[in-house]
Amino acid sequence: MSDRLSIRLAAGSGPTFGVDDLSCAAATTLGLWADEGLDVTWTPVHGGVAAINAVLDDTVDVSYGGLGPLIKSRAEGNPVRAIVSMARGLAQNLIVQKSIQSTEDLKGVSWALDGTNALSHHMARLTVRALGIDEADIDWQVVGPPPQRIERLLNGSIDVSLIRVEEAISLSIEEADKVHNLLGFAQLKELVPTQPHGVLGTTEAYEAAHPEELARLSRSMIRASRALHDSYETFRKVYDANVTVPVPDDQIKQIWQQEHDSGGFAVNGEMSDVHWTRQLELYRELYPDLRHVSQDEILPRTFVADALKALGRNDEGFDKT
Numbered sequence: 001m002s003d004r005l006s007i008r009l010a011a012g013s014g015p016t017f018g019v020d021d022l023s024c025a026a027a028t029t030l031g032l033w034a035d036e037g038l039d040v041t042w043t044p045v046h047g048g049v050a051a052i053n054a055v056l057d058d059t060v061d062v063s064y065g066g067l068g069p070l071i072k073s074r075a076e077g078n079p080v081r082a083i084v085s086m087a088r089g090l091a092q093n094l095i096v097q098k099s100i101q102s103t104e105d106l107k108g109v110s111w112a113l114d115g116t117n118a119l120s121h122h123m124a125r126l127t128v129r130a131l132g133i134d135e136a137d138i139d140w141q142v143v144g145p146p147p148q149r150i151e152r153l154l155n156g157s158i159d160v161s162l163i164r165v166e167e168a169i170s171l172s173i174e175e176a177d178k179v180h181n182l183l184g185f186a187q188l189k190e191l192v193p194t195q196p197h198g199v200l201g202t203t204e205a206y207e208a209a210h211p212e213e214l215a216r217l218s219r220s221m222i223r224a225s226r227a228l229h230d231s232y233e234t235f236r237k238v239y240d241a242n243v244t245v246p247v248p249d250d251q252i253k254q255i256w257q258q259e260h261d262s263g264g265f266a267v268n269g270e271m272s273d274v275h276w277t278r279q280l281e282l283y284r285e286l287y288p289d290l291r292h293v294s295q296d297e298i299l300p301r302t303f304v305a306d307a308l309k310a311l312g313r314n315d316e317g318f319d320k321t
Contacts, residue, residue, distance in 0.1 A: 263318025
């Protein structure tokens, strides 16, 4: 493309990327932003709430973060919308102290969160509910992003936390005398089939004023998700360029295989009615006092629809947008 456009993105994942965020990383590493004529600058922030606030403050144009903070912000009256999904679930494990041997031991534990209403909180609440544990029986503690949560796990001042899958694998190998993996990828997927995930969000004002930037952004994200889904070699290239956590080669391959087989990558931008109906139902159940947000209010599906017209659909059975 001859005309280049600039866009400012806030990364709710902070200064590093994990498997959950890898589509955003792939768009950079594989040159997909550049292919679409987008010049992207990243501003790392801590959590999806901070990412949405950065958009509302006009510090950035678009946020990357969990869908929960965006839904909550909209429910509170802020004109924010989710442009495209960059995943369809989480690649996380539940890491716990060695003394915790079963899910029955989770009642009464201290549970580290990134922040209130953050993605880590959203998924944790769904997990606890699926296990039949009363949320009042959990000591929820806002600790911060993964490095802080890991530090608290290792010094024994917190009992459990959801941790990125690659970090969880590394911890279970290198710190096996202190912590272990109680619930892995497959177990969490069985407990919480519809999981919160990352979306790219912006304001209605930016959406109206900058449709071409958002069109290019959506195409880039879908292309990135497909590249990761379609090829382990491509996934590994992006992983090696962006993830610094030491994980054995066979475990990295397993991470990709799980993401691939479960439809973790949003190969069609995940704007489907069925998926979002369930997401909004679950969110209302978790936050019954919030104003209900409709799909039409929060999802301008035109950007993904136009991207799919240009790119074609992936019809493997996942992400049936």
